[in-house]
Amino acid sequence: MKLRIDVEKKLGNFQLQLKxxxxxxxxxxxxxxxxxxxxxxxxxxxxxxxxHGEIILDGExxxxxERGIDLSPEKRRIALVFQxxxxxxxxxxxxxxxxxYKRCRAENRRITPEAxxxxxxxxxxxxxxxxxLSGGExxxxxxxxxxxxxxxxxxxxxxxxxLDDTLRFQIIPYLRSxxxxxRIPYLFISHxxxxxxxxxERVLVVHKGRVVEETTPELLARSRMAQSQNGYLNFxxxxxxxDQNGLFAYRxxxxxxxxxxxxxxxxxxxxxxxxxxxxxxxHPEAISARNLLDCTVTEMFQSDGRMGIVLATQGETLVAxxxxxxxxxxxxxxxxxxxxxxxxxxxxxLD
Amino acid sequence: MLLTPEDITAIxxxxxxxxxxxxxxxxxxxxxAWLIVFKPFRGKVVLEVLINLPLTLPPVVIGYFLxxxxxxxxxxxxxxxxxxxxxxxxxxxAVIASAAVGFPLLVRSIRLGMESIDQxxxxxxxxxxxxxxxxxxxxxxxxxxxxxxxxxxxxxxRSLGEFGATIIVAGNIPGxxxxxxxxxxxxxxxxxxxxxxxxxxLVSVVIxxxxxxxxxxxxxxxxxxxxx
Numbered sequence: 001m002k003l004r005i006d007v008e009k010k011l012g013n014f015q016l017q018l019k020x021x022x023x024x025x026x027x028x029x030x031x032x033x034x035x036x037x038x039x040x041x042x043x044x045x046x047x048x049x050x051x052h053g054e055i056i057l058d059g060e061x062x063x064x065x066e067r068g069i070d071l072s073p074e075k076r077r078i079a080l081v082f083q084x085x086x087x088x089x090x091x092x093x094x095x096x097x098x099x100x101y102k103r104c105r106a107e108n109r110r111i112t113p114e115a116x117x118x119x120x121x122x123x124x125x126x127x128x129x130x131x132x133l134s135g136g137e138x139x140x141x142x143x144x145x146x147x148x149x150x151x152x153x154x155x156x157x158x159x160x161x162x163l164d165d166t167l168r169f170q171i172i173p174y175l176r177s178x179x180x181x182x183r184i185p186y187l188f189i190s191h192x193x194x195x196x197x198x199x200x201e202r203v204l205v206v207h208k209g210r211v212v213e214e215t216t217p218e219l220l221a222r223s224r225m226a227q228s229q230n231g232y233l234n235f236x237x238x239x240x241x242x243d244q245n246g247l248f249a250y251r252x253x254x255x256x257x258x259x260x261x262x263x264x265x266x267x268x269x270x271x272x273x274x275x276x277x278x279x280x281x282x283h284p285e286a287i288s289a290r291n292l293l294d295c296t297v298t299e300m301f302q303s304d305g306r307m308g309i310v311l312a313t314q315g316e317t318l319v320a321x322x323x324x325x326x327x328x329x330x331x332x333x334x335x336x337x338x339x340x341x342x343x344x345x346x347x348x349x350l351d
Numbered sequence: 352m353l354l355t356p357e358d359i360t361a362i363x364x365x366x367x368x369x370x371x372x373x374x375x376x377x378x379x380x381x382x383x384a385w386l387i388v389f390k391p392f393r394g395k396v397v398l399e400v401l402i403n404l405p406l407t408l409p410p411v412v413i414g415y416f417l418x419x420x421x422x423x424x425x426x427x428x429x430x431x432x433x434x435x436x437x438x439x440x441x442x443x444x445a446v447i448a449s450a451a452v453g454f455p456l457l458v459r460s461i462r463l464g465m466e467s468i469d470q471x472x473x474x475x476x477x478x479x480x481x482x483x484x485x486x487x488x489x490x491x492x493x494x495x496x497x498x499x500x501x502x503x504x505x506x507x508x509r510s511l512g513e514f515g516a517t518i519i520v521a522g523n524i525p526g527x528x529x530x531x532x533x534x535x536x537x538x539x540x541x542x543x544x545x546x547x548x549x550x551x552x553l554v555s556v557v558i559x560x561x562x563x564x565x566x567x568x569x570x571x572x573x574x575x576x577x578x579x
Contacts, residue, residue, distance in 0.1 A: 047474050073477040074485075080478040086471045090493045090577055099489075100479030129577070142475075149479045 001025055001153060001185030007043055007053030007063075016209040018043075025185040028200030028217060030193075036209040037189045041157045044187070045080055046073035057153060077108070079146035083158040085138035087130040093141055094126050100149025108150050111182050119181055120144045120174055136167040140174060147178050154178075154186035160195060169269060169351035172198055194233060194271075197221055225274060225321055226304035232274035232319045236347070239267040247290065247344050254314035258290040259347045269350040274308065274321035276346035280339040281330050290344040293318070297336045300327070307332075311340060353550050357525050358534060362554055365530040368442060369510035372449035373503050376457055380502060384461035385491065389473075406455040410515030413451055417520045421447070444521040445528055449510035456509055457502040464498015465491065496573055504566040508559060531555055 002023040009016040016036045031037050042048035044055060046062065054064040057078075062071045079100065087096050101113060117123060120140050125133060133141065139159060146154055159175070160168045176199065179186055188199045196203055196217040203220050205213040215223075225232040241248035241262045248262025262268065278289070295311035295318070302308070307327045311318045320340060322332075332338065354362075386392075387399060405413050421428045421438050431438055438444050468491060476486040514532040521528040523537065531551055538548035 045474070045478055047477070072482070073474075074480045074482050076478075077480070078478060080475055082471050082475070084469075084471070086469065086475045088472060088476070088490060099476065099481075103480030103485070131577075145475075145479065151478075155478075 001027070002058050003027070003044070003153075003187070004056040005040075005044070005053075007050035007055060009039060009043065009048070009050045009052075011039065014039075014209060016040075018206070018209070018211055020204050020211045020214065022202060022204060022214065024202040025183070026179060026199060026201045027185075027187050028196045028203040029187060029189040029206055030191065030196050030203050030220065031206035032191055035206045037191075037206055038157060039209075040206065041080070041155055041187075041189060045078050045155055046071060046076050074103070077149075077151045078153045078155050079149045079151035081139075081143055081146050081154065081156040081159045083161045085135075085142035087133075087138055087141055087145070089130060091130070093122070093128055093130055093133070096130060096141060097122070097145050097148055100145060100151075104148075104150045110150050111147060113148060116144050116148055116182075119177060135163055136171060139163065139171055143171075143174060143178060147182060147184060151184065154184050155189075156186055157189045158191070159188075160190070160192070166351075168195075173351070175199060193217075193221055193224060193228065197233065197235060222301050222308055222319070223303055225308055225319075226306040230273045230275070231306075231321045232303075232308060234272040234274065234318055236270045236272060237267060238262075238270060240265065252314075253316035255291075255293055255316070257342075257347070258344045259349075260344045261347065261349045263349060270347040271350055272318075272342065272347050274319045276342060277318065277320035278341045279309065279320055279322060279326075279330065279332075280341060283339055284341065287341055288343075289341040291340075291342040293340045293342070295338050295340050297332055297334050297338060300332070300334060309338075311338065313340070353547060354554070355547070357529070358547070358551055358554075360526050361529050361531050361534040361551070362558075364442060364445075364528070365511055365532075366558075368445045368449055368513075368530055369507050372446045372453060372510045373457075373507045375446070376450045376454050376506060377499070377503060380454060380457035380461055380506075381492075381495075381499065383458050384465055384495075384498075385487070387458075388462055388465040389491075402458055403455045405452050410448075410452055410513070411519060414448055414516030414519030417444075417448060417451060417516060421520065439520060440522045440524065440528060442521065442528055445513070445517045445530060448516035448520050449513045452513055452516055453506035453509040457506040460502030460505055461495055461498045464495035464501070467498075468494045497570060500566065500569055500573065504562055508562050511555070511558060511562075 004021045006019045016039055018040060029037050029040060039048065043050055049070060050063060050065065052065050054066065055062045061067065061069050062076055063069060088099065098113065120143065122141065122144055125137055125141060160171060163171060178184060190196060200217050203215050203217050204211050205215065221232055236252060238250040238252060241250045241264060244258060247258045247260055250257045250259060259270065293313045295313040297309055298312045299310035300307060305324060307322050307324050309320045309322060309332060311320060318340065383402060387395065419425050421444065423432065438447065472490055473486055476490045481489065512532055517530065518533060523529055523533045531554065535548050535551045538544040
């Protein structure tokens with residue numbers, strides 16, 4: 001997907017001036033509420049007209065004030081997923097799902113209802129009324145409905161913001177699988193750094209109606225490490241644990257990680273804050289933390305007064321956070337070898 | 352209960368006038384409500400005031416304006432006369448009077464229904480490939496059914512009771528333009544016909560109660576079909 005946008009829009013006292021040229025299939029739009037993210041969604045989808053400028057998607061002009069082009073929303077083939085599922089309340093789950101599919105031209109129908117229903121595991125919901133679905137189920141149907149319209153771009157506007165944490169991380173695999181299986185590029189709008197890290201490969205940072213930065217989620221997370229409440233978050237996807245004295249032992253690269261709050265027989269996503277990792281210059285002889293990893297420093301970065309230490313350990317990467325004086329005292333440089341100690345209880349299970 | 356053949360005619364005429372007025376006003380009411388709720392345009396306030404004017408004006412005043420408009424020398428009257436149509440003092444005039452007076456009630460109810468529709472539902476349908484009229488028919492219309500139902504009942508009931516405007520543009524001609532309220536008025540004007548007036552009043556009550564019941568039942572069915 002290649003999106004070029006250069007528009008101006010005045011809304012009351014708010015002056016939006018968005019300019020970006022982004023390519024990639026998993027693009028994030030990151031910004032606080034009121035930064036203009038939702039307006040961007042409206043402009044790209046055609047629900048709102050810019051005062052000035054142009055929007056070009058994959059070489060096709062969607063809007064151009066100069067050339068007098070304004071493609072109507074239904075012709076843009078950009079499907080929306082909102083914060084609230086916005087299922088049509090007077091239609092069944094099945095009719096909701098097929099709403100866009102029926103309106104999609106036969107030659108554009110790449111994704112079939114059967115394949116989608118399988119992927120999103122919607123079978124048990126098909127004959128229920130939409131008002132009997134839970135929040136997570138509704139969002140799954142809404143996602144399915146958008147995908148079945150066979151759009152060339154999915155526009156997801158804070159699709160996880162209305163869900164609680166547990167549900168959020170249950171939906172994320174579905175969102176990802178849709179992009180991967182059906183190869184639909186998406187724009188993912190959110191104010192959550194975690195969601196950016198898990199869902200996107202490129203990020204546009206929007207602030208006060210302007211695109212202020214184009215970066216990767218990794219660099220974004222690193223640059224916000226010091227400000228963020230939980231520091232930098234490492235995400236680990238681990239599977240098939242063994243029981244070891246009541247702890248879950250997971251293979252991670254060539255390391256074994258001991259985790260208190262695991263889950264058997266299933267791939268599980270864990271979060272580990274950069275602040276939960278303690279670094280040692282020499283091997284500590286006796287330590288209560290259950291994980292001690294042999295690491296090499298591959299990179300160091302600064303975020304305000306903090307130092308981020310990127311560690312390579314047995315084929316995996318981890319980011320630890322220390323204050324600058326600690327980095328100086330331990331004389332850490334790129335290439336240093338260190339021991340990282342992590343308590344078994346420091347890993348937070350997400351799904 | 353005593354009902355003369357003229358009374359029966361008046362009852363049928365009332366029902367016919369109210370039903371026709373409601374049926375004719377419905378598409379216009381829907382379109383007007385849609386315009387007000389969903390379309391930004393200049394002069395919306397003027398349109399709203401104009402539509403709601405019959406609600407605050409005495410019906411007699413509306414009747415008089417209609418008479419000026421549709422009468423032999425009115426500009427619409429002339430136009431109609433040229434095509435061989437005469438409306439004044441026929442049951443059609445009663446329909447027009449009822450429609451004018453009941454229209455704001457209809458628009459108000461439909462509008463309330465439409466305002467409760469989340470804008471994002473419409474945006475969702477558009478992004479899924481529905482054109483504006485497709486979205487209007489498949490999303491807006493079904494979701495404003497309750498408002499349409501309420502507005503229609505209200506307008507129908509209001510039309511049944513229409514008096515002031517009707518008596519001016521349609522007159523009070525038994526068998527031709529005399530509806531229930533006009534017949535009651537005539538009975539009430541002569542001291543000997545008290546019971547006759549009362550009979551028609553009872554008929555009015557029965558019809559009104561029936562309309563309200565029908566409204567409730569249809570509303571419940573609508574809710575049930577949506578599993579609410």
